[in-house]
Amino acid sequence: MTNMSLKKHKWKKTTGWMGMILLVIALTACSGNDSETGMNAGGEANANQTETGNNSEQTNPDNNAPDDTAGETKQGTGTFVGFIDNHSAEIEMDGAPAAFQMDETLSAAAQSLEQGTPVSFEYVERPVEGDATLKQLILTKLEAAPAKGMMSELPAEKSIEVELEGMKETRTTTLAKGEGYAFYMFDIFSFDAKTNKLMMNYDSDYHVVITKLPADYDIEELAKAAQSDMSKVGKVERRTGDQIYETMRDAELFLFAQGKGLTQQYIVKNIDGQGFAFLLNQPVGEASEGFGPLAFASINTVVATD
Structure with a gap:
C-alpha cells in the first residue's frame, strides 16, 4: 500500500471513532436536559418535580374559604359596625364586637352596608395555629337582615x-x-x-x-x-x-x-x-x-x- 493510501485509511478510522464519541456526548446531554425539565430518559415525569407542583397548587395563604380545620357552619345576627380592612369587618354580635374575615366576593357585597345596619350571616371558626384558645371567624354569608317591626x-x-x-x-x-x-x-x-x-x-x-x-x-x-x-x-x-x-x-x-x-x-x-x-x-x-x-x-x- 502506498503512503498516500495508508494516510487515507488512518483518517477514516479516526473520523469513525470521533463520530461515535460525539454521539455519546450528545445522548448524555439530552438525558441531562430531560432530568432538569422533570422528565427522565423514558419520557416519564420526574417524581420530585410532580410532588412540588402539587404542593404549590394546594397552598394559598390568601384563601379565607373554610378548610378541613374549620368547624361547623354557624348562623348569627348582629349590627354591621364597619370595615377593618379590605378583607375583614367588625360586627356587633350579642352586644359585643367581633372581627370576621371574608373573601373578595363578600367584601364587595358588604360595600353597600352602612354602619348600624342589622345583618344576618353564616360563619365558621378556624383555630389559630399556636394558640388553641383563639379562633379565627370566617364569614361564608353576609346580608342585610329584614328591618325589625316591618x-x-x-x-x-x-x-x-x-x-x-x-x-x-x-x-x-x-x-x-x-x-x-x-x-x-x-x-x-x-x-x-x-x-x-x-x-x-x-x-x-x-x-x-x-x-x-x-x-x-x-x-x-x-x-x-x-x-x-x-x-x-x-x-x-x-x-x-x-x-x-x-x-x-x-x-x-x-x-x-x-x-x-x-x-x-x-x-x-x-x-x-x-x-x-x-x-x-x-x-x-x-x-x-x-x-x-x-x-x-x-x-x-x-x-x-x-
Missing part, C-alpha cells in the same frame, strides 16, 4: 299596660304609621304623619313631635340644639338615673324645662339601632296627669320600618 308583621291593634293615678290598667291601642317608622297610640290621641305630631284629641297643645334621626347623629349636638330651643320655656335640666321616669330610663338623652304654664321634655332613644328624638309639649291643665304616662307608653312602642 309593617306586614305589626298587628292593627295591641294591648298595653299603663299606670294612671297609681293604678295599673290595660288599654287597647291602634297602629299609627309615620315616615319610616310606626307605633301604637291610645284612643285619646290622633296622629298627623305630615308633621310627625302625636296630639291629644282634647287639646292639641298637648303633643309629641317625633323625629327619626340619621344614622350618624351626634348626641351632644342634639342636646345643644334642644337646650337652645327649650331655654325659651325655662331653665333646662339634663336629667339622668332616678331623675327620669322609670319607663324612660333607657334614654340616651333626657332634657327637662319648665316655665309659666308649660313643661317640655326632650328625649332621645336608640331603638334597635335606630335613633329617635321626642319633644313632649305639656301645658299646665286638666289633661296633664294622663298625658305623660300615655305619651311615654306610645313612645316605647316606636319601631323603624325601613
